[in-house]
Amino acid sequence: MAATPEPATRVRRIPELQRHDQRDLEAVLDAGLVAHVGIVDDAQPYVLPLAYVRDGDRLLLHGSTGSRLLRALAAGAPACATVTLIDGLVVARSAFESSMHYRCAMVFGRCAPVEDTEVALQRFTDGLLPGRSGEVRASHPKELAATQVLELPIERWSVKASDEDPEDSEEDLAGDSWAGVLPIECRFGTPRPAADLRRGIPVPASVRQLAQRTITPPGTAAG
Amino acid sequence: MAATPEPATRVRRIPELQRHDQRDLEAVLDAGLVAHVGIVDDAQPYVLPLAYVRDGDRLLLHGSTGSRLLRALAAGAPACATVTLIDGLVVARSAFESSMHYRCAMVFGRCAPVEDTEVALQRFTDGLLPGRSGEVRASHPKELAATQVLELPIERWSVKASDEDPEDSEEDLAGDSWAGVLPIECRFGTPRPAADLRRGIPVPASVRQLAQRTITPPGTAAG
Numbered sequence: 001m002a003a004t005p006e007p008a009t010r011v012r013r014i015p016e017l018q019r020h021d022q023r024d025l026e027a028v029l030d031a032g033l034v035a036h037v038g039i040v041d042d043a044q045p046y047v048l049p050l051a052y053v054r055d056g057d058r059l060l061l062h063g064s065t066g067s068r069l070l071r072a073l074a075a076g077a078p079a080c081a082t083v084t085l086i087d088g089l090v091v092a093r094s095a096f097e098s099s100m101h102y103r104c105a106m107v108f109g110r111c112a113p114v115e116d117t118e119v120a121l122q123r124f125t126d127g128l129l130p131g132r133s134g135e136v137r138a139s140h141p142k143e144l145a146a147t148q149v150l151e152l153p154i155e156r157w158s159v160k161a162s163d164e165d166p167e168d169s170e171e172d173l174a175g176d177s178w179a180g181v182l183p184i185e186c187r188f189g190t191p192r193p194a195a196d197l198r199r200g201i202p203v204p205a206s207v208r209q210l211a212q213r214t215i216t217p218p219g220t221a222a223g
Numbered sequence: 224m225a226a227t228p229e230p231a232t233r234v235r236r237i238p239e240l241q242r243h244d245q246r247d248l249e250a251v252l253d254a255g256l257v258a259h260v261g262i263v264d265d266a267q268p269y270v271l272p273l274a275y276v277r278d279g280d281r282l283l284l285h286g287s288t289g290s291r292l293l294r295a296l297a298a299g300a301p302a303c304a305t306v307t308l309i310d311g312l313v314v315a316r317s318a319f320e321s322s323m324h325y326r327c328a329m330v331f332g333r334c335a336p337v338e339d340t341e342v343a344l345q346r347f348t349d350g351l352l353p354g355r356s357g358e359v360r361a362s363h364p365k366e367l368a369a370t371q372v373l374e375l376p377i378e379r380w381s382v383k384a385s386d387e388d389p390e391d392s393e394e395d396l397a398g399d400s401w402a403g404v405l406p407i408e409c410r411f412g413t414p415r416p417a418a419d420l421r422r423g424i425p426v427p428a429s430v431r432q433l434a435q436r437t438i439t440p441p442g443t444a445a446g
Contacts, residue, residue: 033309036259036270037270038261040266040268044301045263045268045301045302046261047270047303047305049259049305049307051322051323078266079268080261080268080269080270086257089352089411091352091355091430094360095345095348095356095359095362096362096363096369096370098348100257102257106269106270122318125321129312136316136317137317137400139317139319146319165418173419173421174421178430179416180414180420182411182412182434183411183412184256184438185409186408187408188408189311189405189406189407189408191314192403192404193402194388194389194402194403195388196396197403198396201400202401203403204400206314207314207403210312210405
């Protein structure tokens with residue numbers, strides 16, 4: 001689906017940083033773990049961090065049926081889900097030109113409850129930890145009833161990314177100030193068993209596969 | 224300033240995860256780099272990632288005077304600034320109990336433009352990269368005119384954090400499924416000079432001090 005050229009998705013500030021390829025969008029959405037979801041209640045905006053996964057042309061968001069704001073989202077209130085990855089500090093020769101390396105995806109729309117909570121919860125589980133759904137028992141009906149999985153269609157969106165060197169003026173280039181990028185690196189660490197884990201239960205494949213793996217920035221070798 | 228017990232700041236979901244100490248709030252705000260700021264325009268919420276620093280009892284947010292949403296923020300539209308740090312995946316014995324380790328601060332209120340842009344920009348620069356303002360030239364008047372620094376008072380806020388082991392049922396505890404935490408670690412990497420950096424300019428102290436330093440989770444030894 002293409003980005004609809006509506007006001008909400010047209011990047012006005014520094015439009016040359018906008019990307020228009022859905023693969024750029026998907027790369028950001030697939031690298032993130034948490035979306036910051038905006039919702040309005042009585043003219044007050046709320047921004048909630050929600051775990052999410054991308055499932056084809058929709059985002060699956062996950063929460064409790066007991067949450068008031070989740071219920072408002074489920075009822076179809078206008079929403080904005082923003083996923084941001086911060087890849088580094090851009091250290092320019094002046095304070096003014098200093099900035100950040102980032103990738104940011106915004107998806108606008110209205111959420112709807114997913115009918116088949118069981119399948120959606122499986123996709124959700126495997127989206128965060130690939131293969132995990134095959135390692136755990138099936139969900140109990142009571143658990144499914146207490147889980148709200150929402151879908152947000154990926155139809156109206158924008159992506160913006162910055163990965164360039166600082167752009168200093170000729171005058172500053174001739175000066176003595178350093179300029180460059182201080183990268184920010186995120187990765188999964190070493191799995192830590194729960195204090196109440198019974199002896200002799202090994203770390204499962206799903207967790208082993210992610211351990212020590214780089215999350216951001218893309219292309220970084222795992223340490 | 225204490226958290227005002229208004230509806231907007233009372234945590235309804237899993238209230239035992241809420242923290243009430245302003246030091247918890249400040250620890251989250253001081254560890255983050257980007258706030259997700261919610262603002263409403265014509266009933267549509269927008270969630271913008273904005274670099275910020277905490278300056279005492281206010282957040283300083285930084286943007287361009289040319290941004291429509293920044294201008295709406297500056298005009299005092301109701302806002303919500305959310306800062307979230309993701310510290311790990313909580314891998315429970317069931318999909319249902321699986322979750323994340325996180326710390327999340329929300330600050331609600333209305334922004335105002337900071338009068339003394341020069342001082343605010345210095346605080347901003349040093350908040351992200353301590354000592355940097357002393358290493359760069361003073362800002363030009365034209366640069367100051369093009370910079371919008373907003374302040375959001377830290378008056379109405381909430382903090383929520385989760386750092387516990389998974390809480391599985393007795394039945395699941397007796398099973399064969401692994402449970403634990405897969406930590407997520409973020410740190411500053413090795414500084415990369417700009418392609419156009421003149422030879423012989425060393426990495427400045429501000430950048431050297433952050434290089435290789437752990438951002439999250441707290442208490443992790445730098446690698």
